[in-house]
Structure formats: C-alpha cells, structure tokens
Amino acid sequence: MLLLFLILGITWGGIYALVGLGFNTTFWTLRILNFAQGEYLMAAVLLSIGFNRWVNLPWPIAIVLALAVTAALGLVLERVAIRPVLQHDPRSHSWVVTTLGAGIVLQNLAVLLFGTSEYPFPKLMEGVVQLLDARVEKQLLAVFAITVVLVVLFDIFVNRTLMGKAIKAVAFDRMAAEAQGINSRGIVMLSMILMALLAGIAGLLIAPMVSAHPYMGTLMTVKGFSAAVLGGLGSPVGAIVGGLVVGIAEQLVGGYINPGLKDAIGLIFLFVILIARPQGLFGKKVAERV
Amino acid sequence: MKRFVALFLVLSMALLAACTSQSGSGGTSSQNPSTGSQTASQSGGSESKDPIKIGLVAALTGPSAELGKGIQMAARLAEKELNASGGVLGRPIQIIIRDDQSNTQLGLNAVNELIQKENVVAIIGPTNSGVVKATLGVTAAAGVPHLINNGQDTEFGYDYPHAFQFAMPNRTQARMIAQFTQETGLNKAGLLTANDGYGQPGRADVLAELEALGVQPVAMEEFKPTDADMTSQLLRLKDAGANVILFWGMGNDAATIRKNMATLGWDVPLVGPNPLVMNNFRDLAGPEARNTFSTYEATFIRRPLTPKAEAYAKAWKAEYPDDTLFYGPGEEPYFYLAMGAQTYDAITVLADAIERAGTTDRAAVLEALTNTQGFEGVNSVISFSKEKRVALPDEANILVEIKPDGVYEMK
Numbered sequence: 082m083l084l085l086f087l088i089l090g091i092t093w094g095g096i097y098a099l100v101g102l103g104f105n106t107t108f109w110t111l112r113i114l115n116f117a118q119g120e121y122l123m124a125a126v127l128l129s130i131g132f133n134r135w136v137n138l139p140w141p142i143a144i145v146l147a148l149a150v151t152a153a154l155g156l157v158l159e160r161v162a163i164r165p166v167l168q169h170d171p172r173s174h175s176w177v178v179t180t181l182g183a184g185i186v187l188q189n190l191a192v193l194l195f196g197t198s199e200y201p202f203p204k205l206m207e208g209v210v211q212l213l214d215a216r217v218e219k220q221l222l223a224v225f226a227i228t229v230v231l232v233v234l235f236d237i238f239v240n241r242t243l244m245g246k247a248i249k250a251v252a253f254d255r256m257a258a259e260a261q262g263i264n265s266r267g268i269v270m271l272s273m274i275l276m277a278l279l280a281g282i283a284g285l286l287i288a289p290m291v292s293a294h295p296y297m298g299t300l301m302t303v304k305g306f307s308a309a310v311l312g313g314l315g316s317p318v319g320a321i322v323g324g325l326v327v328g329i330a331e332q333l334v335g336g337y338i339n340p341g342l343k344d345a346i347g348l349i350f351l352f353v354i355l356i357a358r359p360q361g362l363f364g365k366k367v368a369e370r371v
Numbered sequence: 372m373k374r375f376v377a378l379f380l381v382l383s384m385a386l387l388a389a390c391t392s393q394s395g396s397g398g399t400s401s402q403n404p405s406t407g408s409q410t411a412s413q414s415g416g417s418e419s420k421d422p423i424k425i426g427l428v429a430a431l432t433g434p435s436a437e438l439g440k441g442i443q444m445a446a447r448l449a450e451k452e453l454n455a456s457g458g459v460l461g462r463p464i465q466i467i468i469r470d471d472q473s474n475t476q477l478g479l480n481a482v483n484e485l486i487q488k489e490n491v492v493a494i495i496g497p498t499n500s501g502v503v504k505a506t507l508g509v510t511a512a513a514g515v516p517h518l519i520n521n522g523q524d525t526e527f528g529y530d531y532p533h534a535f536q537f538a539m540p541n542r543t544q545a546r547m548i549a550q551f552t553q554e555t556g557l558n559k560a561g562l563l564t565a566n567d568g569y570g571q572p573g574r575a576d577v578l579a580e581l582e583a584l585g586v587q588p589v590a591m592e593e594f595k596p597t598d599a600d601m602t603s604q605l606l607r608l609k610d611a612g613a614n615v616i617l618f619w620g621m622g623n624d625a626a627t628i629r630k631n632m633a634t635l636g637w638d639v640p641l642v643g644p645n646p647l648v649m650n651n652f653r654d655l656a657g658p659e660a661r662n663t664f665s666t667y668e669a670t671f672i673r674r675p676l677t678p679k680a681e682a683y684a685k686a687w688k689a690e691y692p693d694d695t696l697f698y699g700p701g702e703e704p705y706f707y708l709a710m711g712a713q714t715y716d717a718i719t720v721l722a723d724a725i726e727r728a729g730t731t732d733r734a735a736v737l738e739a740l741t742n743t744q745g746f747e748g749v750n751s752v753i754s755f756s757k758e759k760r761v762a763l764p765d766e767a768n769i770l771v772e773i774k775p776d777g778v779y780e781m782k
Contacts, residue, residue, distance in 0.1 A: 082610060085635070089602055197434060199623045201655045209636040216636030290634060291599035292627060292655055300599070335603030340592060341566075343603055 085215040086332040092221055094328020095228035096283050097347075100305025101312065101320035102235060103279040108314050109252035110265075110272040113163060113176045117184030118280050118305060119298030120191075125151040125281030126288045127191050127295065130200045140203060148281050155277030156270055158183050184302070191295035199292035202285075224286045231282065232321060239317065248272060252315070280305075300344060307347035311354050313364025322362060326350065422465035423458075423731055425721065426485030427714075428496035428506070433472035435498050438710065441697050442498060442520065443468055445711030448690050449718040459722045460729065466718070471497050478502035479509065486513045492731045493518060495717050500524050501568065507531055516724075516737045518717040521710075523644075525576065528761035533737055535720075535755060537713040537762040544644045544666045545576035547770055548617055551642045551664060552586055554770075561613025562591040563604055563628065565620035570596075573619030573644060581617075589613050596624055602631045609637055618643035622652030629659040640664060648706070648771060648778050656775075663773040664781060668709040668763065670750045672771060672780055676704070683715065683749045684708055706778060709750055716748035716762060 100118055107115045128147035132138045138146065162179040169175075206219045239245035250258040251268045259265050283305075284298070291297065308327050312319025327347040335343035354361060427446050430439035450466045458464055467489050469481035478497040485491045486509070493516040497503055503522040510517040510533060517534045519527050523544075528536035552558040560581065564574040570593070581588060590611035592604035605628065608616060618625055618641055625647050632638060640662050646652070647665035656663075670680050684704035691698065699705025723746055724739035725731060741760065746753040751767040770781040 082606060085606065093600070198651065199626075199655055201626075201657050207658075209633075211636075218634040218636065221634055287599075290630060292623060297599065332603065336606050340594070340601070340603040340607065 082336065084213055085217070086336050087329060088212070088215060088217055088221065088225075090329030090332035091325060092225045092228070092328070093331065094308075094325035095225060095232070095321075096287055096324070097301075097304045097308040097327050098321040098324025099228060099231060099279050099283040099286075100301055101308035101324050102232070102317060103276040103283075104305060104309040105315055105317060105320055106248070106272040106275045106279070108309075109248055110269045111159075111163060111167070113167075113180070114306070114309075114314075115158070115163075115276055116177065116180040116302060116306075117158060117162075117187060118276065119300070119302030120184040120187040121151055121155065121277045121280035121298070122284035122301050123191060123293075123295060123298035124154060124187055124284075125277075126202065126284040126293045126297065127195050127200070129285065129288075130202065130293055131194065134200075144285060148278060148285075151281040152274045152277045154187070155273040159269065159273045184298075188295050188298070195295060197295065199294045202288035202293050204289040220289060224290070227282075227286060231279075235279075236317065244268075244271065304347050307351045310361055311350050313361025315365075316361065316363040319361055319363035420462055422463040423460065423725065424489055424491045425464065425466050425718065426482070426489060426491035426494045426496075427466050427468045428471050428478055428481045428485070428494065428498075428502075429468060430473040430498040430502075431468070431470035433474065435473045437696065438521070439470070439498055441707070441711045442496070442714045444687075444691055444694070444697070445714040446495070446718060448686060448711075449715045449722075451690070452686065453719070453722050459725050460731070464718075464722060467491065471499075471502055473499045473502065475502050475505045478506055482506040482509050486510070486515055491515070492725065492733060492736055493721055495520050495714065495721075497522075500527075503527065507534060510534075514733050514737070516721070516733065516740055518721060520714040520717045524572070529759060532741075532757070535717070535740060535760045535762065537717045537750075539645065539666065539668065539763050539768050540761055541573055541644065542576050542580075543763075543765055543768060545573065545619075546580045546765075547666045547768060548577055548642050548644070549580035549584055549586065551640075551770065552581070552615060552617075553584060555615070555640070557615040557640065558586050559612050559614045560586060560588045560617050561608035561611060561615070562588050562617050562619075563601075563608060564591075564593055564618065565596050565624060566593040567596050567620075569621070570619045577617055577619060588617070594620070594624065596621065598624070598627065600631065601628050602635060605631055605635060605637065609635070614639050616641045618647075620646070622646045622649050623655055625663070626652050626655035626660070629656045629661070629663065633659045638662060647773060653773065653775060653777075658775055660773055660775045665771055665773060665778075666768050667706065667771050667778070668712075668750050668767055669769045669780070670709040670712060670767070671704050671706040672769065672778065679747055679749050680704075680708075680712075683712060687711070712749040713762075716750055716753065720746050720748060720753055720762070 103118050104114055107113055125147050128150050129144045132143035132146050133140055162183040163176055166173055166175045166179055204220045205223045208219045209216055210219055247263045247268050250263055251265050255265050304327060308323035309320050312323030330346045331343045334346045429442045446466050450464055453464045471478035471481050482494055494510050495518045498521050500522040503519055519534055519536045521538050523538045523541050525540045525542035527534055528540055552560050564570040590608050590613055592607055594601050594604055616639060625643060642664040645665055645667050647663060648667050653660040688698055697707045697711055720743060725736050728735040728739035741755050743753055743755045751763050753762045771778050772781045
C-alpha cells in the first residue's frame with residue numbers, strides 16, 4: 082500500500098509542481114500570481130478534444146495546435162487582465178481579481194462551447210506493470226517520466242540559456258535589465274507563454290486519468306498555488322518540493338485517514354507555512370516583500 | 372418603514388414580471404390552437420369535441436435535454452397514435468408540453484400553469500426526481516393524477532395516492548445490486564457511493580437490501596461527484612479485501628472509478644444502478660467499460676421482443692427515421708427506446724383510464740387509474756393498486772453486463 086501511495090503521490094505531485102512552476106514564471110517577470118492558471122490547464126485539454134472531434138485533426142496535431150492557442154491565450158491574458166492594472170498603478174494588487182475573473186470567463190466560454198458534460202481523452206500507453214508489491218498502469222509512469230523531463234528542460238532553459246538568464250535578470254531588477262538592452266516586454270510575453278504551456282501540458286498529462294470538463298482546472302489552481310507558496314514563491318526547487326509534499330501528503334491522508342480530507346491537505350499546509358515560515362521552504366526573505 | 376414598503380413593491384413587481392415572462396416563454400413549446408372553454412373540459416362526457424388536455428413537463432433544454440427530447444418524441448408518438456385511432460371518449464388528445472430545464476422553480480411554474488390555466492386532466496413528469504418531489508404537493512392539492520414517467524425515487528409509487536411511477540424504483544435496483552453478491556458468490560462487498568442526493572439514499576437502500584440477505588459490507592467509502600481521482604477510496608476498499616464494488620452514482624463517476632481501477636491494476640466487478648447503462652459511461656471509460664453490471668428494463672435488451680415492443684419500435688422508426696440516439700444507428704432497436712416507452716406507457720395507460728372512467732373528471736380518472744389491471748404497455752403489463760402504483764413489476768428489470776461495445780443480459 083505505502084509504495085503505491087508514494088508512486089501516486091509523486092506522480093500527482095509532479096503535476097502540481099508544473100502548475101507551481103507556472104505561478105513562478107509570472108511572479109518573476111511581473112510580480113503577479115496568475116489565478117487563471119488552472120483554466121489554462123483546462124483550455125489546453127478541451128481545445129485538443131475540440132480540434133480532434135470537430136475539426137477531425139489527428140491527436141498529435143490537435144494537441145500541438147491546442148497548446149499554441151493556449152499560449153496565445155496567455156498573451157491575451159497579459160494584455161487585457163494584467164497590463165492595464167499594472168499600468169494604472171504598479172503597486173496595485175487588482176490582478177488578484179482580474180486574473181481570477183479572466184479564469185471565470187475562460188471557464189464560462191468552455192461551458193458555452195463544450196457544455197458541462199465530460200469527455201474522454203486517449204492514453205499514451207496501455208498496460209500494467211508490477212513494481213515490487215504494487216501494480217500500476219504504464220500510463221502513470223509515463224506521466225511521471227514526462228514530468229521529470231519537463232522539469233529538467235525548464236531548469237536548463239532558465240539557468241543555461243540566454244533567454245532564461247534574461248528572465249532572471251528581469252526578475253532581479255527590471256530597470257537594470259532594460260538598461261542592459263534586454264527587451265523586458267518580450268520577456269514578459271515569454272513568461273506568459275511559459276505559464277500557459279506548463280499548465281497546458283500538466284492538463285494533457287492528467288486528462289487520460291481523469292475526465293475532461295470545463296471545471297477540471299479550478300482545483301488545480303489551488304493545488305499548484307499551494308505547491309508554489311509552500312516551496313517558496315520564485316523558487317523552482319521550491320515549487321517541485323512543494324508539489325511533491327502536497328501530492329504525497331494527499332495520498333497518505335486519503336489512504337490512511339479519510340479520502341474526503343484529500344483536497345483539504347494542500348490548503349492546510351498552505352496555512353501552516355504562511356504562519357510558520359511565510360517565505361516558504363526555499364524562499365528567500367526579501368526586504369521589500371509585498 | 373417606507374423604504375421597506377418600497378422595496379417590497381419593487382420585489383413583487385420583479386416577481387410578477389418574471390412569472391409572466393416565464394409563462395410566455397413556456398408557451399412556445401406547445402401548439403395550442405384550441406381555445407376550448409375550460410368548464411367544458413371539466414364537465415366531461417359531454418358532446419364536446421374539444422381536445423382532452425394532458426400536461427407534460429420535461430427537461431427539453433439544460434443538463435437532461437437529451438432525455439427530455441426522447442420523452443417529447445415518445446409523447447408526440449403516443450398522441451398521434453391515439454388520435455389516429457379516434458381519440459379518447461370520441462375527443463382528440465392534446466399533450467401540452469412545457470420545458471423545465473431541470474430547474475425546480477420552472478418545473479413548479481409549469482405544473483401550476485398547466486393545472487390552473489390549461490386545466491389539464493393529469494400531469495406527466497417532470498423529468499428529474501428533485502423537480503418531481505417539489506411538484507407532487509401541487510398536484511396532490513389540486514387532485515390531479517400525477518404520472519411520474521422518469522423519476523426513480525422509491526417513495527414515488529408508494530407514498531403518494533395520486534402518483535404513478537413508470538421508471539424502475541431505486542429500491543428494486545438496490546435489491547438486484549445486493550443480490551448480485553449472492554448470484555456470483557462474491558460477497559465481500561465494498562460500497563462506493565456518491566455523497567449527494569442521489570448517492571446517499573441509494574447507499575441506504577443497498578445497505579438495507581444487503582442486510583436482508585445477511586451480507587455485511589467489508590468497507591464503505593463515499594466520493595464527491597466529479598472527484599477527479601478516487602484511487603484513495605479504491606485502495607481502501609482493496610485493502611479491506613473487497614471482491615466486488617457496489618456503486619451508487621452517475622455514469623461519469625463510475626467511469627473515473629473504472630479508469631482508476633485500471634491505474635491500480637485492480638479488477639473486480641462494479642455493480643450499480645441504471646445510469647451506468649447510459650452511453651456516457653462507455654464513452655468516458657472507453658476500454659475500461661468492462662466487468663461492470665447494472666439493472667435495466669428488459670424490453671429492448673431481451674430477444675425476441677414482445678409484440679408490443681416490436682410494434683412500438685416499428686412506429687418509432689417510421690415516425691423518427693433520422694433518430695440514431697434512441698433507436699440506435701442500426702436496424703435493430705437500441706435499448707434506449709425503453710426510456711421513451713415509459714412516457715408512452717404513461718400516456719396510453721392514462722388514455723385507457725379516461726376511457727374507462729367515461730369522463731375527464733380528475734377524481735374519476737384517478738380512481739380508474741388506480742384500478743388499472745393487466746394493461747399491456749410496451750415495457751410491462753401494468754397493474755396498479757391502492758398500495759402500490761409502480762408500472763414496472765420486478766421481473767421487468769434484469770441485471771445487464773456492460774462491455775465497451777454494448778450492454779448485454781447478464782449470464
């Protein structure tokens with residue numbers, strides 16, 4: 082049992098980590114948290130289904146196209162829900178409401194287009210494997226493997242590429258970065274695209290295991306946010322550790338205590354960490370914290 | 372004080388406006404050419420050739436729209452056939468259909484309007500159990516016979532002297548689900564039920580029926596409808612040694628459960644009520660839609676069809692040649708036809724009762740309905756009594772096995 086809980090916990094935790102990393106990217110460049118994140122996860126899944134069902138595109142093309150549209154929607158979000166708020170007052174926190182609102186708009190659009198019913202989504206692979214005393218589906222391991230690859234790629238991108246370094250420079254000091262000739266607007270756009278892609282891929286990974294519907298993203302926003310804050314906002318390692326902690330804790334609580342408490346445990350961690358260590362496990366104390 | 376009066380006035384005006392606009396929009400769903408005097412239809416048995424009005428409330432739009440459409444199609448078919456064979460009491464039948472969008476308030480409005488304004492002899496519907504519950508008091512107070520064509524709550528056919536149930540009662544289904552443990556010898560039952568208004572009474576029914584059989588479940592778990600992941604509940608059932616899962620909930624949740632079971636490499640039978648036979652369970656579960664059992668009307672699953680069922684299927688095909696949902700895409704009729712047949716049976720048994728009563732007087736029709744004996748319907752031979760007004764006898768329901776490619780009678 083324990084092994085199975087750990088496998089499930091790590092896999093789901095990896096998904097929360099992806100969403101958590103999405104929270105980080107916009108936090109770095111814009112100092113905002115995008116509470117529509119979960120809806121981007123949902124959008125990528127439903128758009129894939131739409132392109133496959135109604136445009137009759139094969140799945141790989143439908144998925145790539147859906148991710149492209151999701152990324153474009155990320156840019157739209159910056160333009161309509163974030164930029165106007167920050168232009169009006171850079172210290173404003175109205176983005177909490179505008180991003181949440183944008184998420185509700187996306188959700189309602191999805192209901193209009195897809196209705197409230199659920200849709201199936203194809204698996205990457207069929208079959209079951211035996212791991213010691215646990216039997217799990219290959220699909221689950223595939224999800225885990227892809228998550229690991231994505232996290233590594235994300236790390237390489239941010240730490241080893243010029244563009245990634247530019248993101249960090251903007252995160253560190255936007256004015257100074259611009260003085261160095263970094264196109265900060267472009268970097269902001271890039272972070273929005275990254276956010277949308279991370280959420281979208283997370284959604285595509287879980288879609289075969291759960292069912293796709295317009296409300297599938299809401300809970301993921303909460304869990305990804307818990308992961309990011311638990312690990313420390315702005316810290317990629319933090320988001321990963323936070324995601325894993327939430328994912329494993331969920332399985333243990335659901336399995337050994339009560340399945341009904343599963344969704345609450347992430348929030349409980351969130352409250353505890355905010356009281357005990359507000360900067361999160363891996364976050365740095367910053368004097369000008371907002 | 373003045374402010375409160377003003378507020379009250381504004382509110383009541385808004386309410387009035389809402390009421391009128393609703394009855395206005397409701398009117399679009401019926402063709403209502405006749406303006407028969409209301410007293411004429413009440414007096415009954417006169418020389419009047421005014422149509423006999425029957426009210427049908429169905430969820431034509433909203434979450435149950437698909438089912439609602441089937442109910443509407445069945446009702447129009449019954450109406451057409453009855454009128455083609457000379458009507459009832461020499462008068463044509465007119466079925467006035469209202470859409471409640473699965474909404475309790477709209478359902479109440481529709482039932483009130485049909486009784487007060489259209490002066491219908493009887494009410495059929497609404498589609499959803501919750502709306503039925505809300506409207507039973509209205510029909511009882513008005514003394515209007517209430518034919519529940521789709522609601523499955525166990526009390527509908529027993530606790531309301533003016534109500535008649537045409538769908539399979541939950542308790543009957545629960546008994547068959549519990550008996551599955553006896554028939555297969557898999558009696559380490561794990562319960563997995565939705566913690567909502569459908570799952571909780573269902574769980575109580577299954578528990579009561581298990582107790583009657585002397586079976587003690589090894590574990591009981593609940594889930595929130597649309598829970599994305601139920602592996603925790605499943606692992607707890609597995610850990611308790613369950614070798615069969617008794618389920619109560621909707622098809623989409625059952626699909627999640629079957630997919631989660633595949634994730635865990637665990638494969639035991641899943642047995643539940645008839646939402647499982649709906650297409651959406653098989654759509655969502657895909658290849659995992661297997662080792663799953665449910666209850667359903669035998670009408671269009673068993674072969675050969677009864678003559679009545681065969682005639683109904685033929686008439687349906689002739690009336691709706693383009694329908695592929697209820698009749699199915701093939702030549703052979705699909706078992707979905709039984710859903711509409713519940714409504715068809717309700718209307719034809721009502722017409723028979725009016726004929727026997729010789730009048731459209733509601734009290735007389737109610738008495739004639741209650742005394743119905745051996746009426747040959749599509750889904751079953753229907754008999755009512757003062758104690759039990761359930762159209763489907765137990766033997767009309769069978770256990771079926773669900774596979775990715777369809778639904779079969781359990782061997």
